[in-house]
Amino acid sequence: MKRPNVIFIVADDLGFADLGCYGGRDAAFGGVxxxxxxxxASGIRFTQGYSNSPVCSPTRFxxxxxxxxxxxxGAAEEPINSRSRGSSTLGLPTEHPTMPSLLKQAGYRTALIGKWHLGYPPYFGPLRSGYDEFFGPMSGGVDYFTHCSSNGQHDLWFGEEERAEEGYLTDLLSHRAVDYIERMAARNREEGEAPFLLSLHYTAPHWPWETRDDEALAQEVKGNLFHLHGxxxxxxxxxxxHMDEGxxxxxxxxxxxxxxxDTLVIFTSDNGGERFSDNWPLVGGKMDLTEGGIRVPWIAHWxxxxxxxxxxxxxCMTMDWTTTVVAAGGAQQDAAYPLDGVSLLPVLRDPAHAFARPLHWRMNHRGQRALRDGDWKYLRVDGHDYLFNIPADERERANLGGRDPARLADMRDAWEAWNNTMPPIPEDATVSLGYSVKDMPQR
Known part of the structure; x- marks a missing residue:
């Protein structure tokens, strides 16, 4: 197997059914x-792909x-917010191996174009965690025209220097990605072939909700990016x-x-959809461990x-993509930091291949926890425990815990056993967004 180039595309707050290939309601909107x-259609589509968290920066960790x-x-923050600027603890430690650093050691050229959201220089940053190049915002969300974060501070960077550029952010990222491919192709012709990793992390369709034609709106709401009325x-x-065009x-x-x-193109979202997204048939969204908060589009093309x-x-979940990319690139894992993800290469080669893969989550917000194991899902919200058969009940409406208490107890014990292998949630960890679990059935 020839080592592929890798383009890892991440959308921000994209809902499970927002794309046509996931059942999106395209007819009314002309196809998005x-x-x-x-x-x-020319690759593989996963129907049971999950994000590692229902909120952005933990998934990115x-x-x-x-x-x-x-x-x-740093990942205990849900998500990292503006107080991380200047913090020496709220970010991705530079000594920790990463997907780009492992691939770089294996001879890959590496670049991140787009959202980082894993801490600020001088303590953290893309160039300190394995990327050769970086262009994009460091924080969680910025205005698409002014490129200012929610506190009104400019947040567009080239390397570790702030950079002012005019233009709609989604298009700036897309054009920069094209430029990177052009440069890598030219470099291969001049210096000999070497594979590359391009992480293309869009902020779309994260707030503020602005299209290419909404620059006047951006000026109107400057400094108030949340503008919940918009x-x-x-x-x-x-x-x-716009992202799809890019x-x-x-x-x-x-x-x-x-x-x-010979390029592996991966597309996914960092978490489930926000208020305008389409998650059908799932319930819940961002900040929820119900299916709508964590099940996301997963596409691979190679x-x-x-x-x-x-x-x-x-x-499967986000970190499985990481392990897959490391394996495809022939990179060596660091024995001191064993990967929790599982390589999906056997599934990519033979989509009929399947294996047991329990998936675990926990959230400080509302004391949420979840375990997906086979067809079954254990969920706790606000102290209430639920048991769902997901293929039979994707909307998580029928709590089967009372009918099958032994299975519920076994899954609860399995979650507890896994949780005991993880550090506890620090008491000073914060929840930055006050979204809540929606439409939960009562026990």
């Missing part, structure tokens, strides 16, 4: 994701490290379409240089390896 739908985020102090489903879906430009660049066949038109129901 033709490029991603095409990638799924897991993505970077290939390990449960609970092992690191946005609508039309704007939201247009933002997804992904199309990236794929065109790969084809132009003959790189598509013509040299993945059979076209594939679908897999293999349960």
């Amino acid at each position: 994701s033709p490029q991603l739908d095409a990638l799924a 897991a993505l970077m490290t290939g390990r449960y985020q609970y092992r690191l102090r 946005g609508n489903i039309h704007t939201y879906r247009r933002m997804i379409h 992904i199309g430009w990236v794929m065109q660049a790969l084809r132009r240089h003959g790189l598509e066949r 013509p040299a390896f993945i059979p076209a038109g594939s679908t897999s129901a293999q349960p």
Whole structure:
């Protein structure tokens, strides 16, 4: 197997059914994701893919490290907020191996274009955790035109220096990604072939809800990015379409240089959808351990390896992608930091392949916990325990704990046993967003 180039694309707050290939209601909006739908049609689409957390920065800790985020102090924040600026503890420790650092040791060139959200320099940053290049915001969300964070501070960086650029952020990231591919192709011609890792982490469709045509709105709400009175489903879906167009430009660049066949393109979201997203048939959303908060789109495209038109129901989570990429790149794991993720290469080669894969979550917010094991899911919210058969009840409406108390007890014990292997949640950990679990049935 030839080591692939890797383009790892992460959307922000994208709902499970926001894309056409996941049942999105495209007809009423003219189709929002033709490029991603095409990638799924010529690659593999996972129907049981999960994020490591229902909120952004904890998932990104897991993505970077290939390990449960609970092992690191910074990931106890739900998510990291503006108080992390200047903090020497709230971020990804520079000594910790990461997906880019392991691939870099294996001869890959590495770049992050887009959102970081894992702590600020001088203590943390992409260039300190394995990336050769970085362009994007350090914080969780910025205005698409002013590139200011929620506290009004400019937050667009090139390397470790702030950089002012004009333009709609989604397009800036897409064009920068195309430029990176062009430069890597030229470098390969001049210096000999070497694979690359491009992490393309969009902020779309995260708030503020602005399309390319909304620069005047950006000026109006400057300094008030949350503007909870703003946005609508039309704007939201247009933002997804802008991202989808950019992904199309990236794929065109790969084809132009003959790189598509040997490039593994991965697409997912950092957590479930926000208020304007479509999660059908799932309930809940961001900040929830119900399915709508953690089950997300998972697409992979690699013509040299993945059979076209594939679908897999293999349960898996963000950090499994990390382990998969490390394995595909021929990189060596660090024995001092064993990966919790499981490689999906066997599934990518043969989508009929399946294996047991229990998935665990916990949240400080409302004392949430969850375990998905096979068809079954154990969930606790506000001290209430639930047992769901997910294939039979994806909306998590029928609590089977009373009917099957032995299974509920076994799954509760299994979660407790796993939790005992993780550090406790620090008392000073904060919840930055006050979203709550929605529509939970009472016991």
